[in-house]
Amino acid sequence: MDLAYLALLGAMLTIATPLLLAALGELVCERAGLLNLGIEGTMYAGAFSGFAVAHQTGSPWAGLVAALVVGMVAGLFVGLLTIGLGVNQHVAGIGTTLLLIASCDFINRLQYGGGSVPKVPKFELLLKDTPVASQYLLTYVAFLVIAPVVFVTLRATGFGLRLRAVGENPEAADAAGVRVAGTRYAALAIGGTLMAAGGAFLTLALLGSFTLNITNGRGWVCIALVIFARWRVIPVVAGALLFAFVDALQLQLVITSAFSGVPREVMIALPYVVVIVALAVTGRNLTYPGAYLQPYRRS
């Protein structure tokens, strides 16, 4: 029984990794005043480009780098639409997601004929045979490097202060000499890179391959997590762990006999429902970032 608990904990950390990375990316964007609904597509593009480049080169590292670049470009593309042109952020984000998913599926169909996709070399587990600690390098990096760095950067650096300032009150930030557009582009570039890293984790660590619809709404879960966390880093970590715990739990429960009567799909849907319930309970009377959804133009 103890072993089952440890397996559950280990699976929780693994499943939480892509969510944590992408949710931190979304958090960075939203703290700068930008709702990036391109997250689902950016994760998808990260997953696919990581897979495709790993397949071409035979190296998961090359795949990861490619995914990060694609993510950054996707973030800057959303920036061009929302910051440069001032397009409605909902429309720009959903449009970007649709465009990225359709493009990946198009290339996938061209390259691999839409049939079975090949296996690619994937990252190895570190500390094999140790319970819980046996994880992918990216999991360690996400929890021990990226989350603390985002936390400290937002809270204690000049860049973090400027980023929060353009998200709360761009007029005041501008008057104080902060380059509003530049800071927001930077936030989207960083955010997109993190989202794509989360997507690449799915193909290069978890699966070692690619399937259609691989992200399956995880991007939307991340948006919910950021709101649930009220735009703070530590609660985002907690939220990602909560979702991952429920997901890991359902994976364990479907193989136990007591739950054999429950349809698998109900179990898979469980974490989504938990997120909605968590939002319903904790999401009341929120204070959104001051300039949320607001484009900024000097008048």
Add this chain to the structure above:
Amino acid sequence: MRRLLPQLVLRGREPRWLAPLLVLIAVTVVYAATAGPIRAAGANPAAAYERYVFTPLTNANSLTEVLLAATPLIFTGLAVAVAFRSGYFNIGAEGQFLAGAVGVSVAGLYLPDLPGPLAVPTALLLGVGAGVLWALLPALLRVRFGIDEVVTTLLLNPVALLGVQGLLNGPWRNSESGFPVTDDFGAGYEMPPALPGARVHFGIVIAVALALVIWLVMSRTATGVRVRAVGLSPRAAGFSGIGVKRVLFRSALVSGGIAGLGGACQVLGVGQQLTNEASGGYGYTGIVVATLGALTAVGAVLVALLLGDITVGAQNASLVLQLPPQMGDIIAAALLLAVVSVLVLRRYKLRRRPRHTTEVGAH
């Protein structure tokens, strides 16, 4: 150097030729941006676009296929337009469409002997009800607790799809083949064809009639004024005595009902059985349809017809030119982004920078 570049300044009234010109520019941008991938796939861009846009319009048979492909998009486009018009960002039309598909299946599977004239209306009502039900929770959370509907409606989409898959892998699995599709509904559940002998079904008539009703309500009634007022400025609408929350709540439910009706018509019109592919992203494409249609009913119908045309063209191009049919989705998404991007420029005009003054303004 910078002084030589023209400057964007806000313009007062916009000339009439500007919007069509900008849309033309957007179309050109989409063509240029997709030409590369089309060539990479081994086809000629001009020939491919001829297939996407014109080939489906050249014979009566494929014209009816265009109408068939446009039907679900009119429903989801109208659903999204009604919600967005009131400022309620319902991005859950996909889930509500699937809920509607499940709703008709309840009628089809458990009331198989209902006589013809009763069967279809009953099933459609159940579909509408299921769509409304699926939209209810996010709407309640929004008006009661102020919880962002974007996230909750989005999250319910994968849940709806899982619900369909759960039903098809469990209680509704086909009793003969064992495949994850329902049994055929009773004979009375076939939607009558809109034209004799064609696959296009009566759903297109319902969709167009619905668009007319929505146009009338939005442009000719007090309800329409209230919805538009809330969408333009909820604060101002509230001050002038409009029940903002009530308007949002009702728009949300009407939107869900329309999407549900779309799913219902789709199942009854095509195949009379529920499958995992009941919605191939129609709900998301509805956002494209509504936005490109300027959130108007007439616009939604026209854009849905255009995208239906491209869908049929993309299937054709996939057979003839071996171009993956996803190019149709790429064109739709690119068209959305290009058009909304250039239309933002409508509010600006180009002006030469003034000389000898230090620059103020402009970005």
